């Protein structure tokens with residue numbers, strides 16, 4: 001049950017695993033922007049090879065990346081179909097009303113397909129190699145400049161990490177409550193929509209009660225250990241920037257230059 | 266037992282005083298604590314015993330300002346428990362709460378132990394050895410990077426204790442802090458706390474349902490239904506065996522044995538006997554028969 005939410009992270013010690021989570025997040029976003037620069041076969045080839053290289057560097061089996069793509073397959077196919085049938089240009093093989101099958105349409109669809117697969121692979125790579133904990137610390141660290149506009153960065157960061165920390169606890173409790181309700185004869189996952197929704201209510205209420213109980217106790221425990229929102233704190237957990245992170249930024253700059261060079265426009 | 270040195274000097278400054286304390290939760294008919302007055306001598310080990318719902322946890326929460334007193338006054342480490350002193354008091358008195366799940370704040374074991382240190386604004390380079398040391402004390406060094414979801418209840422209790430130990434307070438309040446440990450684990454953790462107490466001259470306030478543990482304390486406080494029923498040394502308390510049984514508390518094995526032997530007409534001293542003392546008494550009796 002716990003694996004549902006956070007099981008996407010696969011611990012390891014590849015180069016990618018050991019990168020600073022902040023640089024991974026920033027670079028993945030940056031990469032997604034670069035992908036939109038590609039506009040011809042060669043630029044997609046470069047990006048595709050780059051993604052493949054990155055994927056291989058993680059030393060994670062390809063099947064896990066496929067699992068990342070699988071949930072999006074419907075979306076991908078739908079987008080590709082639209083591109084195929086609604087783009088006209090070049091040689092037209094077939095047409096009927098607004099629909100057409102043309103070389104331009106096929107090429108466009110192929111590019112869109114590549115673009116989506118590349119983007120999904122890269123974001124999957126981020127979540128596969130970075131623990132949720134590291135992602136949350138990285139996000140808080142990246143939010144630091146917001147302190148200048150008096151955004152409560154530290155409080156949000158603590159909230160985020162406590163929320164993450166309680167996900168498994170509440171998941172376990174959900175299972176326990178569901179089992180207790182089953183023992184009382186509640187049938188989950190059958191009946192019509194209304195019946196299913198009705199079956200969920202007796203799970204949600206005890207779950208809320210228990211979450212509030214956790215929160216109250218946690219409040220006491222945190223206060224007793226001297227936590228106050230109005231006082232500064234020092235930090236134990238730090239994320240470390242290494243030479244490999246600086247180098248990765250270099251690699252991405254080189255990639256950008258190559259893409260700018262090979263693209264048509 | 267761990268306090269031979271202290272027991273000799275009869276007058277110890279009380280480190281905690283509670284004077285006519287009454288606490289009533291909103292929406293509750295009866296006060297959770299009703300007119301409690303007591304003192305806890307510095308450097309002592311004081312056990313608090315009583316039924317479920319008798320108000321033990323409430324008392325500890327009142328001392329650290331987590332619930333407000335409806336009447337009465339308290340002092341901790343020479344400071345009155347009030348708005349102005351509460352944060353200083355919280356630095357002097359660490360509390361290990363009853364439910365280890367709900368006091369695990371950090372995302373990993375080490376992060377959690379560091380939480381109190383972060384609040385106390387200890388610089389990071391000083392935190393690292395303190396976290397390591399505290400984890401070593403409770404035997405959790407190998408688990409430093411574990412997430413709480415992958416720990417047992419007993420392991421979480423050890424982490425909670427480490428989190429307080431790292432803060433090096435003068436007083437440690439343990440609210441059934443070893444209830445989820447297996448017998449060996451409990452003995453080991455209690456021994457650790459005893460050693461710490463000896464090294465750092467701590468005062469320990471331990472809520473427990475384990476009468477063996479209470480019997481080993483310097484003082485025992487018995488609370489029932491919000492009232493202070495008895496307070497004294499373990500021999501004094503356990504000498505009132507019947508009364509404790511009435512209140513539904515189990516009496517330690519040696520006491521049970523003594524009562525049974527007395528009923529069977531075997532003469533034994535009236536005061537509380539440790540296991541060794543009991544063995545000695547029986548051995549004496551046996552050899553004179």
Ligand SMILES: Nc1ncnc2c1ncn2[C@@H]1O[C@H](COP(=O)(O)OP(=O)(O)OP(=O)(O)O)[C@@H](O)[C@H]1O
Pocket residue numbers: 290291293297315316317318319320321322323324363
């Ligand atoms: N937050 C609260 N709100 C309302 N009533 C409470 C609250 N916490 C405790 N009580 C009530 O106050 C009384 C004393 O509770 P307390 O938790 O202090 O008992 P305890 O001696 O620690 O029991 P246990 O051995 O079960 O831990 C109980 O009747 C309890 O129901």
Ligand SMILES: [Mg+2]
Pocket residue numbers: 321322323363440
């Ligand atoms: Mg309690």
